[in-house]
Amino acid sequence: MNPAESPSSNGLRYAAMGVVCAAVLLGVLFMRFNAQVDLERQEAAERLVLCQHLESVARATSTSGLELLEACKQLKKRYSESVAPL
Template sequence: MNAPEPPSSNGMRYLAVGVLCVAVLLGGYFVQLNAKVDRQREEAAERLVLCRHVEAVVGVTASSHEKLQETCKQLSDQLLKGATQG
């Protein structure tokens, strides 16, 4: 007489499906995060270009010129920092 086979466990199947779902969710999250960082980087680059354009075109007073230069430097630093991280 043959011994009956134990019923197959679906545990491994559920684990594989669960891991796959988590991977898809994490992938979607990282795609959205990357898109957000790219938009912020583009916006910072546009602000830097505008800042430098204003700095070059507008004849501002010495104190305003220094403030504008500092703002442009901060934008440039922010853009470079984002480029090295991304």
């Protein structure tokens, strides 16, 4: 017969399992958050490209696109602030 395990070894095992579970949960949450930030950054880059295209069309047609230019400036400023330097 095997001797019964001491309660302290069971407690240590449960504590280790808890730490591993917490690490896995935090890892999954971090991956989801990172994916969401990447998606938002990609959408902002697409909006910026579209805005730049609209600016060039507005300049080519020489219409009064002051509102468009101001909106694009704000978008560029917001995008440059949100992109962290590497």
